[in-house]
Amino acid sequence: xxxxxxxxxxxxxxxxxxxxxxxxxxxxxxxxxxxxxxxxxxxxxxxxxxxxxxxxxxxxxxxxxxxxxxxxxxxxxxxxxxxxxxxxxxxxxxxxxxxxxxxxxxxxxxxxxxxxxxxxxxxxxxxxxxxxxxxxxxxxxxxxxxxxxxxxxxxxxxxxxxxxxxxxxxxxxxxxxxxxxxxxxxxxxxxxxxxxxxxxxxxxxxxxxxxxxxxxxxxxxxxxxxxxxxxxxxxxxxxxxxxxxxxxxxxxxxxxxxxxxxxxxxxxxxxxxxxxxxxxxxxxxxxxxxxxxxxxxxxxxxxxxxxxxxxxxxxxxxxxxxxxxxxxxxxxxxxxxxxxxxxxxxxxxxxxxxxxxx
Amino acid sequence: xxxxxxxxxxxxxxxxxxxxxxxxxxxxxxxxxxxxxxxxxxxxxxxxxxxxxxxxxxxxxxxxxxxxxxxxxxxxxxxxxxxxxxxxxxxxxxxxxxxxxxxxxxxxxxxxxxxxxxxxxxxxxxxxxxxxxxxxxxxxxxxxxxxxxxxxxxxxxxxxxxxxxxxxxxxxxxxxxxxxxxxxxxxxxxxxxxxxxxxxxxxxxxxxxxxxxxxxxxxxxxxxxxxxxxxxxxxxxxxxxxxxxxxxxxxxxxxxxxxxxxxxxxxxxxxxxxxxxxxxxxxxxxxxxxxxxxxxxxxxxxxxxxxxxxxxxxxxxxxxxxxxxxxxxxxxxxxxxxxxxxxxxxxxxxxxx
Numbered sequence: 001x002x003x004x005x006x007x008x009x010x011x012x013x014x015x016x017x018x019x020x021x022x023x024x025x026x027x028x029x030x031x032x033x034x035x036x037x038x039x040x041x042x043x044x045x046x047x048x049x050x051x052x053x054x055x056x057x058x059x060x061x062x063x064x065x066x067x068x069x070x071x072x073x074x075x076x077x078x079x080x081x082x083x084x085x086x087x088x089x090x091x092x093x094x095x096x097x098x099x100x101x102x103x104x105x106x107x108x109x110x111x112x113x114x115x116x117x118x119x120x121x122x123x124x125x126x127x128x129x130x131x132x133x134x135x136x137x138x139x140x141x142x143x144x145x146x147x148x149x150x151x152x153x154x155x156x157x158x159x160x161x162x163x164x165x166x167x168x169x170x171x172x173x174x175x176x177x178x179x180x181x182x183x184x185x186x187x188x189x190x191x192x193x194x195x196x197x198x199x200x201x202x203x204x205x206x207x208x209x210x211x212x213x214x215x216x217x218x219x220x221x222x223x224x225x226x227x228x229x230x231x232x233x234x235x236x237x238x239x240x241x242x243x244x245x246x247x248x249x250x251x252x253x254x255x256x257x258x259x260x261x262x263x264x265x266x267x268x269x270x271x272x273x274x275x276x277x278x279x280x281x282x283x284x285x286x287x288x289x290x291x292x293x294x295x296x297x298x299x300x301x302x303x304x305x306x307x308x309x310x311x312x313x314x315x316x317x318x319x320x321x322x323x324x325x326x327x328x329x330x331x332x333x334x335x336x337x338x339x340x341x342x343x344x345x346x347x348x349x350x351x352x353x354x355x356x357x358x
Numbered sequence: 359x360x361x362x363x364x365x366x367x368x369x370x371x372x373x374x375x376x377x378x379x380x381x382x383x384x385x386x387x388x389x390x391x392x393x394x395x396x397x398x399x400x401x402x403x404x405x406x407x408x409x410x411x412x413x414x415x416x417x418x419x420x421x422x423x424x425x426x427x428x429x430x431x432x433x434x435x436x437x438x439x440x441x442x443x444x445x446x447x448x449x450x451x452x453x454x455x456x457x458x459x460x461x462x463x464x465x466x467x468x469x470x471x472x473x474x475x476x477x478x479x480x481x482x483x484x485x486x487x488x489x490x491x492x493x494x495x496x497x498x499x500x501x502x503x504x505x506x507x508x509x510x511x512x513x514x515x516x517x518x519x520x521x522x523x524x525x526x527x528x529x530x531x532x533x534x535x536x537x538x539x540x541x542x543x544x545x546x547x548x549x550x551x552x553x554x555x556x557x558x559x560x561x562x563x564x565x566x567x568x569x570x571x572x573x574x575x576x577x578x579x580x581x582x583x584x585x586x587x588x589x590x591x592x593x594x595x596x597x598x599x600x601x602x603x604x605x606x607x608x609x610x611x612x613x614x615x616x617x618x619x620x621x622x623x624x625x626x627x628x629x630x631x632x633x634x635x636x637x638x639x640x641x642x643x644x645x646x647x648x649x650x651x652x653x654x655x656x657x658x659x660x661x662x663x664x665x666x667x668x669x670x671x672x673x674x675x676x677x678x679x680x681x682x683x684x685x686x687x688x689x690x691x692x693x694x695x696x697x698x699x700x701x702x703x704x705x706x707x708x709x710x711x
Contacts, residue, residue: 009456010456010457011454011456011457013456014454014455018655022654035460035464037459037463037464037467038456038459038460038464041455041456041459041463041525042456045455045512045513045521164452164457168427170427170430217404306656309652309653309654309656312654312655312656
């Protein structure tokens with residue numbers, strides 16, 4: 001039985017608590033928030049053994065094996081250090097850390113203490129992302145990726161998150177170096193970081209405030225971002241973040257020397273773009289039919305998953321947490337490599353530095 | 359007329375959430391009664407146009423507009439300084455349980471702490487809601503009044519707003535008893551009037567799959583016209599001898615859901631609706647709830663038996679306690695305001711479309 005604690009009892013904590021309780025082989029031994037009332041409400045609703053408003057007390061009394069830190073990223077370094085020094089493995093809600101330097105400190109400390117860390121990049125563990133990884137491993141691309149495109153759309157009308165941010169000038173997201181971008185883009189950037197080496201990294205950024213946000217007086221928030229990334233191996237990528245593109249898109253395209261893949265997070269599909277040798281008009285007639293057949297297959301697959309109770313919005317998070325807990329109890333590899341965590345932080349730092357400079 | 363009040367016309371009065379639908383009307387009614395030392399706490403000064411229009415009509419009164427967030431103790435201290443009565447109209451309206459709790463209970467705690475230290479508090483009037491009641495065990499058509507059971511199965515009901523409001527009430531009672539805070543709780547039914555955001559309340563019906571399900575049918579709607587509601591709130595905030603009491607606010611001669619829908623179609627525009635019997639929808643909700651549980655919430659329990667009962671079971675309502683102890687009477691009936699209300703809804707529909 002893995003003993004789990006949650007630090008930070010705000011909006012993100014509910015999803016973590018519900019998931020941990022569903023896993024079966026683990027138990028939430030305590031929840032903690034510096035606002036005692038918030039800790040109490042989570043404790044009451046999820047019938048958790050104890051609640052705390054002091055982290056030291058939580059670690060000392062509940063003695064968790066794993067701590068989920070769901071508080072804002074400004075607190076990740078201090079809380080992460082404390083948990084690692086007390087012998088806990090740590091699951092961070094995204095973004096992993098405030099910047100690259102903090103990410104490095106946390107990873108170094110984890111390695112020194114023989115503890116493990118990961119971050120809640122759930123979409124990396126959706127069925128579609130796993131299928132993509134399997135295809136790439138099997139050599140479908142015909143080599144390492146040449147170019148990638150990651151598009152991450154965000155709905156400013158989402159009442160759970162964006163409205164609170166826009167309505168409040170002192171909201172913690174506004175205090176982050178990259179503000180809204182800082183809290184969101186690690187999902188899309190991590191998809192690119194997974195396939196880059198990180199040597200001689202070049203990042204070119206263009207970011208701006210959409211007219212919609214300007215009209216609401218939120219001129220300090222950048223909500224449109226276009227990024228070009230290149231590493232020492234000349235693997236390149238485009239990253240796009242947009243609040244204005246409708247319908248909202250969350251896609252990852254990876255292009256190889258032979259074939260390519262389109263992964264759609266919104267529709268849970270992976271489409272194979274394979275080289276064809278059809279002559280003349282057949283090239284315009286056959287491939288569209290084959291794409292249609294692929295979409296039809298995916299639709300059937302998703303229906304099957306729904307029937308088998310495997311189409312949860314939270315299924316990516318579940319696989320990630322299970323894989324992380326497995327790496328702790330069985331010594332299997334971490335679900336997200338430290339190289340990927342660090343590279344994601346480096347790219348994000350570079351993006352925010354360039355936006356700030358403008 | 360105001361008799362037996364606990365405050366004078368010059369005593370400072372604080373209204374939180376003063377630029378909201380109910381809040382701005384409470385400010386207007388306080389000013390119309392002659393209270394001339396009013397402090398309005400608003401979350402953001404961006405959305406105070408309607409409130410400023412009201413204030414401008416009472417030039418001789420001292421009305422302070424204070425911008426602040428009740429999650430900040432400093433803002434609470436500033437707002438509470440020296441006040442005699444607090445009208446607390448703040449509630450978390452978010453979809454998440456923690457969000458509703460934080461914006462309802464943590465804000466309430468901060469406000470009460472500041473009030474205890476920085477005010478000469480004579481009354482803390484807290485605006486709760488009908489959402490706190492559970493009619494799950496109550497018969498169809500049974501009387502829902504102040505003595506009814508309070509909801510305790512929040513997660514099953516999947517209603518974050520209900521959770522926030524119940525916990526707010528609970529906290530106020532505990533805190534009030536511990537520190538001897540003179541509080542009164544009022545629970546409006548469904549306030550309506552110019553300013554509502556949803557043209558048709560869920561108690562009438564919903565449109566989840568592209569067709570409007572008329573679920574209220576012959577149920578009585580616990581409506582309270584905004585002017586009546588705000589008047590009741592104002593009076594309960596200043597009336598002598600009612601500390602620690604709870605009052606439901608509903609009007610007299612309440613319309614049925616059927617009548618409301620008929621009038622809506624007549625005045626605002628016709629659309630197709632399907633009358634769905636309560637028992638049928640209850641079974642649907644029950645099945646949905648079971649599937650949600652079985653599938654580990656692959657479908658969230660948005661439809662469930664408790665919510666179904668709360669919205670569409672159909673009950674009778676009473677305002678007798680409010681009339682007897684506070685001396686309130688609704689000044690306007692549904693029939694009086696029908697034309698102007700539907701005219702507003704027509705404009706609202708135009709804006710939405």
